[in-house]
Amino acid sequence: MSFRLLAVAVCTVLLPVAVPTAATAAPGRTTAVAREVPCPRVAVPKPAPSRPPRPSPPPPRPEDRAVGGEALATVGLVVPDGAPRPPGVTATSWLVADLDTGQVLGACGPHEYATPASVQKLLLAAALLPRLDPAQVVTVTREDLDIEPGSSAVGLVVGGQYRVETVWLGLLLQSGNEAANVLARLGGGAEGQAGGVRAMNETARRLGARQTRAVTPSGLDGPGQFTSAYDLALIARACFADPTFRRYALTETHQIPAQRRPRTKGFQIQNENQLIHRYPGALGGKTGFTNLARHTYVGAAERGGRRLVVTLLGAEARPLRGWQQGAELLDWGFSLPRDTGVGRLVEPGELEPSPSAAPVPRAADARPAADPLPEGLTGPGPLLVAAVAGVGGLLALVVRRARAPRRRRGRRRA
Template sequence: MRTWGPSVALAAALLLPLSTPVTPAVAARAAAPARRLPGGAPPCPNVPAPATRPPQAPPSPDPAARSVGGAALDTAGLVVPPVATAPPPVTAISWLVADLDTGAVLGGCGPHEYAAPASVQKLLLAATMLPRLDPNREVTMTAGDLAIEPGSSAVGLAEGGHYRIETIWLGLLLKSGNEAANALARLGGGPDGLAGGIRAMNAEAHRLGARQTHAVTPSGLDGPGQFTSAYDLALIARACFADPAFRRYTATRTAQVPAQPALRERAFQIQNDNMLLDHYPGAIGGKTGFTDVARHTYVGAAERGGRRLVVTLLGAEIPTQRGWQQGAALLDWGFGLPRDAAVGRLVEPGELDRSAAPPAGAASALAGHADLGGGAAAPAKRPGTGLSIAVGAVLVAGGVVLLARRRRHAAAVASTGTVLRGAKIPEGD
């Protein structure tokens, strides 16, 4: 079982959303300390969950990486705006809700905690390879593409079969096909094939500012040294939803995989495993995930009242609610917050590379830089659009309850136990 350390109150900076004019009323609201919720701020998870075994100890925490998007996000516990109601109970070890358009982070729990991604890693593959691959190109599936863990999720593409790349994308995003992930990484990896594709994924994560993400497999099947965070997943999802092709694929309910007469393979239909599309008004897509090590992971997005929000969850259990249901509850919570409520922001692609390392103690892009003198910062473009938004924000002192968390790690994984497996389950994989 996990054990939790005592809560400690620390001072932190609270970042106003990028699009909010700094009026006296807004400044007064932001100046209020983060409110202690009834019973105290709950840790993550805030519903008891069974102990799980990570693939290995996470990397040594990087203080700079943990403050990307704002100093208030550097917590293993709950961070919410002063005006927020208590978020719904979920079993995820970490989660985050953010605005896809403004980049405002509405709240989260352990947003920069390391965890294994499972198949939500396929979103990083999509962000990397969608701009590189012609969807109308016909390609041939190889034996290497089909070299996936027995029992893990697959579309059913045949070795030697000829498919349009668009069909492979649909197989990846609807059915979480691991053979589809291998094929797309190989095709977009240049002369080095699959290895080159994985390197490109890591380069794209770095460009997006996802500094706690490292891919070892293109599919999300567990591998040593493979990690991400709820914050990083929001950055990656934002890049994906900026791509029209991704938005179309991820919202597709059903698709047809063509017959392969030469292989005596019949055509068949695939359905989208993301149940949010069928059960949540305004749902626009997302991705499910599961492995023995990562447990349940989820990314989902929806639109309501002109706002597009995304939720990311890692390390969830499903005793009563599946990942998409926990995500739906957090989306409802996010849509219920005022439009100017935020605890941080999603950095823009390339922003961290453009920001010079600041002197010790100085504000920076890592901590959600704002011009305290009232000057306007340079406008930043939203991913995938030509629109610019003014990055105007004010840092104010706010009390944030930080809960120190200690995880009790299990013994080394046995060779026949939970190793490199992605068991196929009804939710997706």
């Protein structure tokens, strides 16, 4: 082999293959990065907190990972061309989007499966807040208080009677898991709590949150329960479109009323989301934590007539708490021009299959064929049909007899 051929062979093996990037959709707008760009991370101080083994997520589906744009189908970082580098956070995945336009400004592993913890309560609100009367009074049952010992609770008591609005505020301000059970049971109708969870999953599908599956109404860990940073943004967008939710999310304190039976004193609850106390223009959000999910967070804020939302999953509270990481990502999002983005949040119902239109019958085929009656069908319907058919047959026989020629006498009649 000649020296020139040997050099070409060596370069072919050693040099990396250039991966072309997708063309920019418009000047200053999104660029889909073909190679994976590592997300900015902040090291967690030692010793790292213990974490239970992560459950196996469902198999990834390419069509689900590309929801909102091809650029979002990445486990790494995706930001607009020329955008400043996002701040380093401990979250394993995050996303920043515009609540009004639906434009995704940047993300890290937006479609990666993760466990939600209490930010799943936003899905409960998106599903049931429009259905339940806030003035209705609900009585708490013993089953409603069946929550994990030591988990967050408002302090509702068995037999206590509370307005639905109070239960919602207990859910969103204090992250009450028993409040989630009460609302899911009430909204689930005859199915009870299971019906409320089913409504949550139906809402997730309608919103386009294909990677979200609720098992518990509160976000307490359950087998097969997952979400993603992108899905959380869809859910949060639906929540913040509701004026009642926006009012609840900005409520700082609420008085839980005293109960006569059983006799308990009233007490005050405070909003745990520090964003509304410490971030100018905050619109509210939701905190979450379990040992499995670690810290999860959703927060929204308004600046200069622009409303942004941030979602993050799998974060640690050191060196910054979840809401503080969210605040830094919001600052980064507000620093970007309005016409930049890397994808979009799909609209509710956009991904649902449209019902196929039934073919219009032609004039000759206008009369439909009769369906056979099910076995065991009883009642006046079949009897009436049989009677009408019998009368019709009898009349037809009489007409034929009248029109038939007179037969000779002595001939045997049929």
